[in-house]
Amino acid sequence: MGNKVNPLGFRLGIIKEPSARWYANFKDYPRYLAEDGLIRELIQKEVGHSGIERISIERAAQSISVTVRTAKPGVVIGRGGETIKALRSQLEKSISGSNISLNVQEVPNPNISGQLIAVKVAEQLERRFQFRRAMQQAIQRAMESGAQGCKIRCSGRLNGAEQARAEHFSDGRVPLQTIRADIDYGTAEAATQYGKIGVKAWVFHGEVVGDKQRSAATISSKSREDVKKNKRRRRPQRRRSGPGAGGQSRAASGGNNRPPRGKS
Numbered sequence: 001m002g003n004k005v006n007p008l009g010f011r012l013g014i015i016k017e018p019s020a021r022w023y024a025n026f027k028d029y030p031r032y033l034a035e036d037g038l039i040r041e042l043i044q045k046e047v048g049h050s051g052i053e054r055i056s057i058e059r060a061a062q063s064i065s066v067t068v069r070t071a072k073p074g075v076v077i078g079r080g081g082e083t084i085k086a087l088r089s090q091l092e093k094s095i096s097g098s099n100i101s102l103n104v105q106e107v108p109n110p111n112i113s114g115q116l117i118a119v120k121v122a123e124q125l126e127r128r129f130q131f132r133r134a135m136q137q138a139i140q141r142a143m144e145s146g147a148q149g150c151k152i153r154c155s156g157r158l159n160g161a162e163q164a165r166a167e168h169f170s171d172g173r174v175p176l177q178t179i180r181a182d183i184d185y186g187t188a189e190a191a192t193q194y195g196k197i198g199v200k201a202w203v204f205h206g207e208v209v210g211d212k213q214r215s216a217a218t219i220s221s222k223s224r225e226d227v228k229k230n231k232r233r234r235r236p237q238r239r240r241s242g243p244g245a246g247g248q249s250r251a252a253s254g255g256n257n258r259p260p261r262g263k264s
Contacts, residue, residue, distance in 0.1 A: 007176060007183040007202065014179055015208045022059035032059065035095050039066060042094060046087055050075035053107050053115045053186075063099045066091070071110040111145040115186030118201040121152060125190035125197055131158050135169045142203055149173040149204035156190075156197035164195075174204045182208050 008016055024032045040055050043066075051071035058065040070076055077084050084102055091100045110116045117138050124134040135152045142150040149172030157164050175181045182205040190197040 007185040011179055011183070015182060019054060020057045022057070024059075035064075035098075038094055039064075039091060042090060043068060043087065046090070047076045047083065051107075051110060051116055051119065053110075053113050062097065063101065064095070065101050065103065067103045067105060069105045069107055071107045071113075071116055073104045073106045076104050109145055111141045112147045112184070112203050112205065113186070114184035114201045114203045115188075117142060117150075117152065117203065118186040118188035118199045121154070121201070122188035122190035122197070122199045125154070125192060125199070128192075131167070131197075132169070138201075139169055139171050143171055147172065147203050148206055149175075149202075151202040153200045154197055157192075157194040158197065160192075160194045172204065174202050176202070178207070180207045180209060182206055 012018060020036055022032065036057050039057060043055055044052065047068075047070070050073075052068060053071065054069040056067040056069075058067075068076060075083070076087075078086075084104065088100055088102045091102070092098070107113055107116065121131075121134050121138050125131055131154050135154065138152060139150045149170070151168060151170035151174045153166060153168035155164065155166035158167065174183070176183065184203040184205060186201050188199045190199060
């Protein structure tokens with residue numbers, strides 16, 4: 001069996017950016033790494049039900065800037081900002097000696113986010129939805145929302161079967177080996193009464209060429225136009241022979257001197 005590479009890590013530094021942006025020496029690196037894990041765990045525990053797509057962490061001297069991308073920013077902020085203030089105070093208590101600033105960003109289209117799609121399917125499996133129906137509906141919503149391709153895979157004791165297995169559904173193009181392809185990837189776990197079911201989701205948004213995002217439909221249409229132009233250029237002219245065609249007949253040109261049939 002081949003080893004599977006995380007699509008985000010595979011494109012890191014090319015078209016994807018890391019979720020943690022800071023630098024530390026070999027003494028402070030373990031502490032910073034543990035603090036990042038603590039921050040993510042605490043945020044997921046307190047406001048994980050708001051549909052968190054990504055948590056970005058930046059460090060500068062003694063200040064930490066945390067950016068939460070979520071589908072429901074109102075849940076994270078709370079009424080009058082009470083929830084986000086309480087969350088910030090908890091983070092400052094957990095990590096002493098640092099000034100923490102908490103920012104919230106809204107995900108414009110949750111239907112084409114790989115992480116949110118995986119979380120949505122996992123929640124439906126926990127509510128005893130049929131896994132095939134949940135996967136197909138999620139793919140349909142993603143394709144209708146503008147995705148160029150979508151693939152969802154569920155693995156575990158599906159429908160309470162004794163033997164664990166994996167099934168997947170896909171639609172459109174999901175080029176995992178193309179580095180310039182913008183693939184959004186997310187994972188989630190569904191805790192069912194038969195055990196945990198893993199959910200993975202891949203969403204293809206198009207290709208990134210330089211600093212511009214081009215959709216797969218635009219690229220395919222341009223490639224088809226180029227192929228047609230090349231065919232027109234390479235198409236040879238058809239030559240007609242015989243009287244009335246502006247050329248010589250086969251007999252006159254010496255191509256075939258045999259007499260016609262029925263005559264000696």
